[in-house]
Amino acid sequence: MSSSREGAHDLVLEHSGDITPVAPFELVDRIRASINVLGPLLARVGRADIAMPGGDDFGSRPIDLHVMGLEKMGAVFDLDRDGVRAVATDLHGAHVELPFPSVGATENILMAAVLARGVTVIDNAAREPEIGDLCMMLVDMGAEISGIGSDRLEITGVSSDSLRAVDHAVVSDRVQAATYLAAVAVAQGDVVVSGARAEHMEMLITRFSEMGVDITPVSGGLRVVSTRRLTSIDFSTLPYPGIATDYKPLLVGMLAVAEGVGVATENLYPGRFRYVDELVKLGRTCASRGTTQSSAEWRIWSVHRSAPPIFAPEPRSWWLVSSPRARRGSTTSTTSIVDTTTS
Secondary structure, three states, X not given: OEEEEOOOOOEEEEOOOOOOOEEOHHHHOOOHHHHHHHHHHXXXXXXXXXXXXXXXXXXXXXXXXXXXXXXXXXXXXXXXXXXXXXXXXXXXXXXXEOOOXXXXXXXXXXXXXXXXXXXXXXXXXXXXXXXHHHHHHHHHHOOEEEOOOOOEEEEEOOOHHXXXXXXXXXXXXXXXXXXXXXXXXXHOEEEEEEOOOHHHOHHHHHHHHHOOOXXXXXXXXXXXXXXXXXXXXXXXXXXXXXXXXXHHXXXXXXXXXXXXXXXXEEOOOOOOOOOHHHHXXXXXXXXXXXXXXXXXXXXXXXXXXXXXXXXXXXXXXXXXXXXXXXXXXXXXXXXXOOOOOOO
């Protein structure tokens, strides 16, 4: 594989036919989504050797659902702390029912199924817009997929010779768009976020509205207007179309400057509250109401003061910079940026 850029926003990928099915640690450690090469490598080459994926640190994110689905399709795995080694001499269709609608597992099983012999059905598949976008690109390339946009995908395997190159415009990043919407909500103002799509963020827009933010669709994007102090709400993270776990740090930042007490409940990654200590430095008072193996809940409310230098433990902690805009004093932020992808 080779890649090149044509302009600021166009990426050209070229497949030469010579694929090495190895993803080394120095590459995989940079981004969680590296595990997404597993399914395509098994489908195209029949084997894969992948270091354990890295990414931003907010707790355990196992790949057991990826392995379970691909095993049903005939793959054999050897896993240890160093990585994943898999072989598939006869990748075939299967009925895979996911106990949780994992985005990464859906993507891996889906891509493997495109070239697998027979029909693969994925029940309880993830329904995120990015899944639908991937399906549409694969269909344009020659794949046979039905049920796009639903929680039941049916894929009929095709031969590798029947796939073709395509030009594809990637769906807009709803988490990036939500980050800009939340920043305006905290700092106040009137901004148009180009490319943002309301149909991909319906639940989030509803919750923003409850907090006092006015968001309306306009030509080519969304207009966000924030003119007063926000109102606290309670919210929980859930699979799409619910509040995504990637949205939670944005909402927590908004609660930190809002009027009243809000409760944030994390049902997907209980460890993803590590940045709350930085809220305390900013003068936000937080108290844990309880953490179990499957969820964590924090009560958050606002007080006033500036803060010493702070550290942002994950990319969505943008509000460590935005929040001081809504408060007196100055704050210095030292931020570590890594790629983040929902598995």
